[in-house]
Amino acid sequence: xxxxxxxxxxxxxxxxxxxxxxxxxxxxxxxxxxxxxxxxxxxxxxxxxxxxxxxxxxxxxxxxxxxxxxxxxxxxxxxxxxxxxxxxxxxxxxxxxxxxxxxxxxxxxxxxxxxxxxxxxxxxxxxxxxxxxxxxxxxxxxxxxxxxxxxxxxxxxxxxxxxxxxxxxxxxxxxxxxxxxxxxxxxxxxxxxxxxxxxxxxxxxxxxxxxxxxxxxxxxx
Amino acid sequence: xxxxxxxxxxxxxxxxxxxxxxxxxxxxxxxxxxxxxxxxxxxxxxxxxxxxxxxxxxxxxxxxxxxxxxxxxxxxxxxxxxxxxxxxxxxxxxxxxxxxxxxxxxxxxxxxxxxxxxxxxxxxxxxxxxxxxxxxxxxxxxxxxxxxxxxxxxxxxxxxxxxxxxxxxxxxxxxxxxxxxxxxxxxxxxxxxxxxxxxxxxxxxxxxxxxxxxxxxxxxxxxxxxxx
Numbered sequence: 493x494x495x496x497x498x499x500x501x502x503x504x505x506x507x508x509x510x511x512x513x514x515x516x517x518x519x520x521x522x523x524x525x526x527x528x529x530x531x532x533x534x535x536x537x538x539x540x541x542x543x544x545x546x547x548x549x550x551x552x553x554x555x556x557x558x559x560x561x562x563x564x565x566x567x568x569x570x571x572x573x574x575x576x577x578x579x580x581x582x583x584x585x586x587x588x589x590x591x592x593x594x595x596x597x598x599x600x601x602x603x604x605x606x607x608x609x610x611x612x613x614x615x616x617x618x619x620x621x622x623x624x625x626x627x628x629x630x631x632x633x634x635x636x637x638x639x640x641x642x643x644x645x646x647x648x649x650x651x652x653x654x655x656x657x658x659x660x661x662x663x664x665x666x667x668x669x670x671x672x673x674x675x676x677x678x679x680x681x682x683x684x685x686x687x688x689x690x691x692x693x694x695x696x697x698x699x700x701x702x703x704x705x706x707x708x709x710x711x712x713x
Numbered sequence: 714x715x716x717x718x719x720x721x722x723x724x725x726x727x728x729x730x731x732x733x734x735x736x737x738x739x740x741x742x743x744x745x746x747x748x749x750x751x752x753x754x755x756x757x758x759x760x761x762x763x764x765x766x767x768x769x770x771x772x773x774x775x776x777x778x779x780x781x782x783x784x785x786x787x788x789x790x791x792x793x794x795x796x797x798x799x800x801x802x803x804x805x806x807x808x809x810x811x812x813x814x815x816x817x818x819x820x821x822x823x824x825x826x827x828x829x830x831x832x833x834x835x836x837x838x839x840x841x842x843x844x845x846x847x848x849x850x851x852x853x854x855x856x857x858x859x860x861x862x863x864x865x866x867x868x869x870x871x872x873x874x875x876x877x878x879x880x881x882x883x884x885x886x887x888x889x890x891x892x893x894x895x896x897x898x899x900x901x902x903x904x905x906x907x908x909x910x911x912x913x914x915x916x917x918x919x920x921x922x923x924x925x926x927x928x929x930x931x932x933x934x935x936x937x938x939x940x941x
Contacts, residue, residue, distance in 0.1 A: 501740040501747045508740030512928035515740045589891045627764045645885030652814040688745040
């Protein structure tokens with residue numbers, strides 16, 4: 493990897509704005525261009541990541557236990573949880589939709605919990621290898637997280653659409669709220685992660701390999 | 714897509730010089746790697762050599778195009794609000810749902826929180842974003858000084874970006890269509906197509922928006938002419 497040993501703003505005694513990418517001398521309080529509070533590495537980042545992640549997991553449990561959709565037709569009334577609804581869809585033969593629902597509502601949320609926990613644990617602990625892979629993982633988690641909201645929107649669409657008096661009606665169950673809150677908490681958890689920390693271990697290893705070049709300019713935190 | 718250019722990395726011996734002209738430097742917001750800013754031709758993109766985040770991506774007449782996309786999004790969203798986007802029929806009963814209906818589906822009990830969330834994610838946040846972007850860019854495009862609080866407006870617009878979920882809602886419509894196909898006869902209304910157009914426009918707008926150019930143009934002491 494050619495660029496792995498890049499000089500960082502911190503190495504140069506500067507602090508970078510993560511919003512507008514302007515650099516300022518280390519110790520500057522707020523970005524003079526966009527107003528963001530400047531920190532070279534956010535020390536509270538990991539606490540916030542863990543806090544939101546725990547909230548997300550907590551809301552995800554009732555989201556799976558309570559019904560997501562309550563369907564009433566002339567002959568029957570049925571309540572379906574996320575997984576139950578997908579199983580029902582498979583019985584009816586719409587395997588494609590069942591897969592979309594299972595991926596968006598079960599696979600992605602759980603994979604997100606695991607990935608965020610892995611990224612937070614790997615900060616400062618992982619070896620030199622894999623920073624780029626972990627960065628890609630982080631970007632995927634940030635990008636894909638929002639798509640879990642699809643199940644909430646489907647519930648909203650179905651509930652407003654299927655109000656056909658006696659013939660059929662669909663109402664949202666309590667799981668829809670806790671699922672939405674779980675997705676929001678997990679998105680906030682991913683946003684709280686300071687991705688610059690993924691790369692820090694590499695620089696420290698690099699510095700150890702060639703202490704003469706960059707030790708002079710690293711300021712005290 | 715233009716050619717991808719890698720930025721000139723700062724070498725260790727440039728440390729002393731770099732502290733003096735900070736305007737000429739850019740740090741990758743994702744991995745903190747430091748680069749010297751190079752002027753790019755429109756269509757070219759500068760990526761971080763280490764984590765490949767796009768740092769600068771100027772495009773010709775980007776400002777004007779973004780404003781046009783934003784105005785189109787506003788008109789289409791307003792239209793999509795009032796036309797039905799899906800219609801359903803079973804055993805002689807029929808119903809059609811507008812976006813507002815769909816958000817109001819949760820209106821009983823504690824689920825009222827969801828009304829606000831869904832309405833915000835699919836209508837209010839996208840509309841707020843395009844409004845803020847027009848407010849920020851319009852003075853810059855017409856070579857006037859930035860509007861009052863333009864930096865705050867652009868900041869808010871960027872912060873709202875992950876919470877704008879129009880495209881997810883559009884896919885949700887498609888899933889719903891199939892999901893209730895066996896329960897009732899379902900049809901697509903005009904608002905559905907308007908919504909698909911909004912999704913395309915929002916994506917295009919994002920492709921043209923070069924954050925660095927905007928921030929540079931909003932800077933009280935700009936380093937060089939923005940690429941708008």
